[in-house]
Amino acid sequence: MTENTPDSPTPSRRSLLAVGGAGLALGAAAAGGAVALTRSGDGSDMAPAAESGGAVPFHGAHQAGIATAVQDRLHFAAFDVKTDDRDEFVQLLKDWTKAAALMAEGRPVGDGAYGGLAEAPPDDTGEALGLKPSRLTLTIGFGPSLFEKYGKKFGIADRRPAALVELPKFPGDNLERTRSGGDLCVQACADDPQVAVHAIRNLARIGFGKVAIRWSQLGFGKTSSTTPDAQTPRNLMGFKDGTRNVAGTDTAALDRHVWVSDAGWMKGGSYLVARRIRMNIETWDRTSLQEQEDVFGRDKGEGAPVGKAKERDEPFLKAMKPTAHVRLAHPDSNHGATILRRGYSFTDGTDGLGRLDAGLFFLAYQKDVRKGFIPVQRALSAHDALNEYIQHVGSAVFAVPPGVRDANDWWGRGLFAAKDV
């Protein structure tokens, strides 16, 4: 829902091409469905590559699923830890890493979905058999509660990063406990929903007894444009959301705003904020066009900022109402605060009153939540005209460790292994 602009006032030709004009999600990056991106060795450079359905490399300096061009579908799951045993938890992280690497290649986990002992359930649940890798990425994060509840038991109490803070209570928040928090999370993104769901289902299964799913969210409608000339995707309010974003190809912007640079186990990682933002769809749909456009600070058809002609024209913030969403979210209104977004629309049917249970599942990556999401959301929660039509009902924050380097590495090794890692 927020609207950020990379620092450079005018996107370069290159980033325009690669980014497709910057989309809500970072992703922005390039191509959507038709074009996948591959990661080079350091994982920061992106180039259009294989056809949709290909595999995104699992190993790299950064975890895939952050700067990776945004896939079409999401299954996000937050887990609670259920074991006090450090070794058991570490083993789970290793088992998960192994399974995740296989699934990212489009292969089944363990001994597969069939052909094993007739008396035992198969290792893989089997619903992704025959499907392409579909650019599946799996991204893990560790929540503050992991350190609070298991810091001593796991010997990681002194390893909690200062930047891993709980989010403050924002005015208007109506957070549901069962949609918030989590000791750890896994974000599964893929171009095929069955591939994303299969991935979370199998990780959950491997995790039984060690971790349990606390809540999860399905998402559709990736939030990035597909080609430079195409429109930015629209959110469920019908507006182009996220015309500007950090581009996955913009190494400088990623280093500046997204990747953690401090020495320590989080170097090369990032911080993730997840918010389930419910939209009051029916009241929004009864709102006059003028008010809708005033609320966002862009027009509905083209997506141009107030007073401008084209979607990607540089916004003139003072022409917008003081409560306009774009104006309040813009880095210029927030001391340059910039976040990389890769949110998804969601619709979980209706709510029993016949109202569409729908909105935006907001995901934002940043170098430091205290300088990214928190100041922006403070401004928004206090003044945003959009607040009349939305409500934040779920919230979580996670420290997302750096990438898994090779087949011997595993998710969270820096946190749990030798302290000099």
Place this chain on the structure above:
Amino acid sequence: MRAVRFSVTTAVATAAALTVITGCTEKSDAKSGGSGAIRVTATDDSCKVSKTEFPAGHVELAVENKGSRVTEVEILFPDDRIVSERENIGPGTKHTLTAEVKSGDYRIACIPGMKGKGHRQDVKATGGKAAKRDPRLDKAVAGYRQYAQEQADQTLPKVKVFTDAVRAGDLDAAKKAYAPSRIGWERTEPVAESFGDIDPLTDTRADGLEEGQKWTGWHRLEKALWQDKKIGAAEKSIATQLDKDLTDWQQRVGKAEITPTSMANGAKELLDEVATGKVTGEEERYSHTDLVDFKANVEGAEKAYALLKPVASENDAALTKELDKQFAALDTLLDKYREDPSSYDFTSYDKVGKADRKELSDGVNALAEPLSKLAAAVVK
């Protein structure tokens, strides 16, 4: 209440469990009646075999159904475990059934209508090596058979207390006796359910009824006691029928087909029962005594596991270590809901909040997932 699965798994499970004997069936057009074959002639009231003694090894039965009903032919161990079987042999048709058989005593059974024990012939395989069976697994099966019988024997008097109270019109006494009357059944549910005709009469919930089916059994009375709050003539008659149906169960339970793998899978199914019916509060929706059933299901699973553990731990020590841990964890969790660990007075499930139900569900998943691997550890 679930579909009948306990007995269905046995044929494959037995063969695999014993590993020394593999049974298989062949298509009807395969060399039926070959020279070495044992001819089996099935009629509506007999099962004739051309020889009762044959060399151990590859054995072929050339079956001809001269009866008027669809039949089934089985090769059985003396204790009724199936070595190999062939179902759906139509009247007037010929089929071939083959099996690898070690020396020892067997039976060949023809089962017209594919129901019941059918007609049997004792046969003997001679020469070769004697079938080697793990005596520990035989012991486990015998132990579980005894357990199932004991549970039924001990349940009947408790059911009588319950049904007597219903017949006396004593609402309070009947409510008090309801949950205890179900414990033995819940402990051995997969065995109890293997008699497909008893379960629908005794343990069906309102939503499980087929169209036109008369609702009888425990849950029908549960609704009368807790929701309608009255006992009429219909309820008294249902109580009497419950006595009768459960007596039937008591008399048949000892004859259920039980194998090591069906025990292991039965244990997992008990946890499935908890996961789908008890954790949600659907099972005892009027009385809210779900935690009593929950505990009994876990106890029954634990019993089957304990009997199989000597073999399973040898094949997969990591698995049994995990199972020990998760059984203990779930038992500890359940104890939170009763003041006296020797009683079955559990917290009413409508008083168990969402977060606590989630914790119970997580505990069930943590146990059921490794338990699903027990059968494989037994047959390895």
